[in-house]
Amino acid sequence: MEERTVVISGAGIGIGRATAIAFAKQGYVVYVTDILEREGHEVVQQIETQGGHAVFRKLDVTDSTAVDAVIQEIEKEFGGVDVVVANAGIAHRVPLEQMTDAKWDLTNDIDLKGCFRMARAAAPRMRQRKKGVIIAVSSISGITYGWGEHVHYSAAKAGILGLIRGLAAELGPDGIRVSGVAPGFIRTAQSLSEEHSMGQAKLDAQASSIPLQRIGEPEDVADVILFLASDAARYVTGQTILVDGGLTIRQG
């Protein structure tokens, strides 16, 4: 049987790491990519210890040539990429008065254009093969949740929803599905950062205001990504699923 392949950006830690491990357990060949080399190699090692198949490639999603090269490598080795998970992202705290063009551009270059670069690189071969799934990681901040001092992040994450809808419409006739997940408060380096996000104490304090009464774990998001990539989601495209324990539908 042909091996299924998935490439994940920002897969050295957090949601990307959990997603890599989840796909490996389903038998996928997993291309773990990140700017974090040590962490990326550790994920590969963990997957291989569990009997899976993974490869690490250092990849900065702001580098179009490098993104194209990794996708082409997988296509050469395995005939194509079955699933792209565009997960890499940063969420820097920047008050509006300090929001320079450079800070705005960096976040959008990684968080939004990084997703576009991954999709653009994979789409041509997916079209030839008449199959493929592209999944991008947005955020509650891209859908319904206002996050002050993170307006570049919120705009980038909202942009991902438009990217998903446009790509789903354009690529659907060729059998390619494009979907997204929008995580709520998930326990990762991003949310645990005191400087840029809530930090441990504030994060833990949020649990009681979430209908499911806990902070999300990276695996909670990874499993929804896995569902969207699977045949169980064969008639789903253009949608972004909130994975937030009910945070954004809470009343009172």
Ligand SMILES: NC(=O)c1ccc[n+]([C@@H]2O[C@H](COP(=O)([O-])OP(=O)(O)OC[C@H]3O[C@@H](n4cnc5c(N)ncnc54)[C@H](O)[C@@H]3O)[C@@H](O)[C@H]2O)c1
């Ligand atoms: N943790 C949350 O509460 C939360 C909520 C909503 C959305 N998200 C989104 O989930 C995704 C994963 O974040 P996480 O929470 O696991 O955070 P994280 O900080 O643990 O992981 C982010 C990953 O992206 C990688 N990355 C950063 N810049 C990169 C670049 N230029 N090229 C390639 N990789 C790069 C990092 O090295 C890291 O591996 C992000 O897009 C994030 O915005 C997270």
